[in-house]
Structures are given as structure tokens and as C-alpha cells.
Amino acid sequence: MIPAATEDDEQAAAPGLPLVVDHVALARLYGEPLFQLPLDLYIPPDALEVFLEAFEGPLDLLLYLIRKQNFNILDIPLADVTRQYLSYVDQIRKSNLELASEYLLMAAMLIEIKSRMLLPPKKSEDGGEVEDPRAELVRRLLEYERIKLAAAKLDAIPVLGRDFLRAQVHIEQSLTPRFPDVDTNDLRDAWLDILRRAKLVQHHKITREQLSVREHMSLVLRTLQGRRFVVFEELFDVSRGQQVLVVTFIAMLELARERLLEITQAEAFAPIYVRLAYSPS
Known part of the structure; x- marks a missing residue:
């Protein structure tokens, strides 16, 4: 309510x-x-305009009318095509005279070709047949159609690689090769192998020797000085007995802990190398 x-x-x-x-x-x-x-x-007269078809020029419109009705492009029925062409030109002439001027030029050409076809054919100077008045128009239409199909194929190509390229940035790596870290199991096996070799050379001389880890650390550093790398086994003097081997191994571990030397191995089961640690300037 x-x-x-x-x-x-x-x-x-x-x-x-x-x-x-x-x-x-x-x-x-x-x-x-x-x-x-x-x-x-x-309300302006062009406020509510709807264009059902958009053409890029007179040739595009003419080709559309021919292909839409399945006309033979080599034998164009100019009367029907010209009538439909002029009907479209009348529509755009009412709203945009500047745009219609270009289409009117093609309409005049169609009318001229049609009038020439209605006249009796004339013989050429050499007595041969005169070229069909539609021949030049057919050549222009075929050439335009080839260009239009090529443009459609270009549009179908992905824009990547055609309009722009993917950015690629090259980062220069360090020239110094970086070896993988040594596995603790490989280091243990190498140490056990040295101990087994040391047992083959045994001395029965009983002596008391003062062994210093710091002293053997200096010996290891002097051995590595001026050399790119040393094989792990070369750092141990097997003839001096297990005690010296143990102290030398502890000295090497201390140097590795203090980052004064590097223990590297190229790949699994490969020889183990020892070298002085690289310190950039």
C-alpha cells in the first residue's frame, strides 16, 4: 500500500x-x-553509430565483397560488386566525407572498368586481343590478398622473439675451481691406511721423544709453502713411528680448524690433497 x-x-x-x-x-x-x-x-547524429564491418581501405572492402559471395576473382561480376560497394560508400559518406573520398575513388574506377567492358573491344596495334579491363584490378587484389595473409601469419607468431627478446644476464664465475668438501669417512679411511703402512715399519728402539703439536704445525706449513698442493700421504713420515704420525695428523687438523690450510678432493674415492688456504688480498 x-x-x-x-x-x-x-x-x-x-x-x-x-x-x-x-x-x-x-x-x-x-x-x-x-x-x-x-x-x-x-543528440548529435553520429552519437549512436554502429559499424558492423571495419575495413582497412577500398581494396579490403572490395576483396571482402568478392570472397564473401564466392565470386571468381579472375571473372568479377562488376555490376553486382559495384552496387554493393556503392551501398557501403553511401553509408560512410553520410557520416565521414573525408573517409568516403578514398572509397569514392575506387568506386569511380569500378564504374570506368564496367563502362569499358560494355564498349565493343578494340584491336591492339599488333592485331592481338586487348587486355581485359579487369586485369589490373585483379592483379592489385591478388597482391593485396597475399600481403594480408602474410600479415595474419606474422600476427600469429608469438611476440617473444619477434617484438622483444628475453633478457639474458651472464654472471662470470670465479676462475678458481672450487673442490667439494672432503667427507669425514674418506679422511678416516686415508688415516687408517697410513696407520696400516706405519705398522709395516716398526722399530724396537725405545726412546723418549718430546713431541710438540705447534712444532709439527710449523713443519706442515713449511712443507706446503710454495707448492700448489701436496698429496695427503706425503705429509706423514712413516719411518718415524706412530707417535709422530699422530702428532702430525693432530697438527694438520688444528691448521684446518684455524683455516690455515684446505683439504680437498676432486671426487669420491679420489686422492686427497692438502694446500695452504687462499686468502684474497
């Missing part, structure tokens, strides 16, 4: 217009309801 309009609502309504509660507004202008269209409303 719609409530009755009050006196205030009637005074607020413009004279001659129904109340908002009784009718639906056609539109709203700046928030105010509009119940009838203004009598002085001006």
Missing part, C-alpha cells in the same frame, strides 16, 4: 510533474528525478 502524498511533497514537486511515489522516474540528473525528456535535448 502506497502512502498518500503529503502537502510538503506536493509543494516540492515541480508544476506539471507527477509525484515520485506515484511514477517511476525516467532518469536522475544530479540526483534529482527526471520524469520526462527535455524538449530542447540535442
